[in-house]
Amino acid sequence: MEYAGRGDPARTMALLWDGVPPAPRRGPRPRLDLDRLVDTAIAEADRTGPAALSMRSLAQALGIGTASLYTYVPGKAELLELMVDRVVGAQPLPPTGAGWRAGLHHLATEDLAAFRAHPWLLQVAASRTVFGPHVITRYEAALSLLDGYGLPAIEVTGCVAAVESYVRGAASAVVEAEQAPARTGSTDQEWWERRLPYLTERMDGRFPRLDALERAGGFTVSDTTLPYTLQRALDRFAYGFDLVLNAIGTRIAASGSPP
Amino acid sequence: MEYAGRGDPARTMALLWDGVPPAPRRGPRPRLDLDRLVDTAIAEADRTGPAALSMRSLAQALGIGTASLYTYVPGKAELLELMVDRVVGAQPLPPTGAGWRAGLHHLATEDLAAFRAHPWLLQVAASRTVFGPHVITRYEAALSLLDGYGLPAIEVTGCVAAVESYVRGAASAVVEAEQAPARTGSTDQEWWERRLPYLTERMDGRFPRLDALERAGGFTVSDTTLPYTLQRALDRFAYGFDLVLNAIGTRIAASGSPP
DNA sequence: AGAAACATCGTACGGTGTTCGTAGTATTTG
DNA sequence: CAAATACTACGAACACCGTACGATGTTTCT
CATH class of the missing domain: 1.10.10.60 (Homeodomain-like)
Known part of the structure; x- marks a missing residue:
């Protein structure tokens, strides 16, 4: 590769x-x-x-x-x-004029969809940035979403890079959850039924924090460490992305100029 | 792979x-x-x-x-x-008792160092979570860093996942910047000197936002899209990580219980 | 008609991860 | 002590991979 x-x-x-x-x-x-x-x-x-x-x-x-x-x-x-x-050229560009938050949300949603539809993107794009026209067009669009809020140039590029980094990392978790059954050739349940005996035996009592999570929140070990449930992975994607957006919002608010 | x-x-x-x-x-x-x-x-x-x-x-x-x-x-x-x-087993665990921010910072710094020292980690760990004892121990330690601040369990796991996702994505950009010269077999400068003529010819006037960045902040195209300078990539890593930490701090503050 | 330029592709080279069958060695057993 | 046993070691081979080379056929220009 x-x-x-x-x-x-x-x-x-x-x-x-x-x-x-x-x-x-x-x-x-x-x-x-x-x-x-x-x-x-x-x-x-x-x-x-x-x-x-x-x-x-x-x-x-x-x-x-x-x-x-x-x-x-x-x-x-x-x-x-x-x-x-x-593939990037086939993605719709984010809407202009709907505000930075809606724009970045649209961008990330489309990116996640692309990663799910074409899992090989994660392995190809991870090793080198492709310098194609559509890739650069999309980057230009992302930059312009944060334009006009008074953020200095260095922060604009920093925020866009942060979004891209988070999306790439979180999307890979989603894709992993989505592909786990196909890769192992068995259903989620079978996969876990075969491994859980070994894991529980080894982990018994050694990881109090995980045990507490399991007791308190109904998380199983399989659910916390590797969110093999697609829905859980998607929820995490959304939660973390909200964190990133909130942080960007704080930076924008601190920079003075209102929308 | x-x-x-x-x-x-x-x-x-x-x-x-x-x-x-x-x-x-x-x-x-x-x-x-x-x-x-x-x-x-x-x-x-x-x-x-x-x-x-x-x-x-x-x-x-x-x-x-x-x-x-x-x-x-x-x-x-x-x-x-x-x-x-x-490799994960060789990493030091984050210090307990120094606060969640210092702990997560330590965690991310060590992770980045590991990714830089062993670039193949990004390609291996990207495709499947390894269920080894050291990996789980480290995850347990990350969870415990956010313990006692009143965050509900679902948010604790969400925050840790967000940090991991961001670190993985941003680290891959750093590693890319660091490895670019070795991979192409030429220095950064040579690499760009060979490609810039084609790029500038094709991009001329079509990307006003990038042009503005170049004029305003002294960013060249090569600097913004692909931060081939290691220092710039490291700065971006730190900036984005600060965003994530700030967002987590806001969640903690909103959850009531003080440290 | 002849020459030049081009696409096509069988074949081969050096690589990969992995399997098979065999050879060899050390311990246990009779 | 000898024989059976259980294990490691490994050369050779299999089925792939990406790619270079050179021959062959096809089209267009002179």
Whole structure:
């Protein structure tokens, strides 16, 4: 999942920003266009899981030979970048004029939805920021949400970065909860029924705080440490995001200028 | 980097919680012990990068045959889990009695340090929570930091989860900034000098907010979107973490009971 | 018609995690 | 003491992976 940034920057930048270069004059027509390739790759990655996308299976899904892929794309790393920017491009931008809080909320909700629909985003985007047009457009929109409230530039970028960081981290917990059954090949209940005996035996009495939580709030160990219930994970996402928004609100209030 | 949770849970749990099982009575003595194996794996992963750890190279570093590794560990997935729990076990626990803020600050600082020292943690821990004794001990300690302030249980777990989510997301930005030069094989400056011409040409005039930031605050595009300067990334980490802590403080204050 | 430019793709290379079967060794048993 | 036993060690092989190379076929321009 690393695929160091091999290809020369010019080629990658051109693919991201200009799409496919002008059609060449000679030789046989390409059977594919870049859009179809990237779309198929996204669908395939969604279907088969994050790391399971292989150039061979992608080529097969497209009905072409494996080596032919390299006519369109320098390598897998660049393909992944194109996939990221394309997914981001499909997200709606936050509404302007509804206030910073509604705007950031919209942004985070869309991001969470994208991470859930395309879990591989978490692994790709975690290792390197993609410098595509849609990614930057979205970042620009996020910055403008905090414009006009008197926040200094350094704080605007800081707040947006904080939101992005939190969303990425919390979304990965949500995705984990959502994917746990599929990955283990069994239902949540089976998964826990098989592990709980070992855990309870080992944990017995050694973790008073967790025990207290279990007695007081009806949390089981499985519920607190790893919120395997999707609903619990979503609740946590919302709770923590509210914390972040509240903190941003305090900074805005402290900066003087009203909305 | 997926390595679905193959091995049976009993074996994995036993490895995590009980260490190596009682020494067998017959047959040749094992040449290795589990601790040495895991330690070497950690060192190797630190040295060669996240995904570059291979069972073959690890075996070579240990001076044994590749297949022999599977005598000690069911597979790579389980080995990675052992590595995670071992790293977490090496972290100091937050001081009790210094207050929740100091405690959480200590926790986050140590986590960030661990992510920087072992970048592969971000990719391993992102996909599944490791249920090892040290991980749970650390979680227990985090919970107890917020004990006694009158926060309801659901909020205690919510706040700890929020901190963890933020730290994971923000740390990945820091690590990205720190590793960028090594990954691209060139210095920051070279990397940007090669890409900036293409970027500025494409971005010219299309992103007024970013342009304004550049004019006003001395931010370059490279500085805002991807904080390739390590110092800037660290500043952002601290700023956002302060936001989260402030929000938690507000919740605590609203819950009545003083420290 | 011939040359040049291009897409296609079978094949091969060096890597990966893991399995299998066998060889070897130390303890326990008869 | 010898034989059975239970264990470690590991070379070889399997099924994959991303990618480079070179041959082949197709289209367009001269």
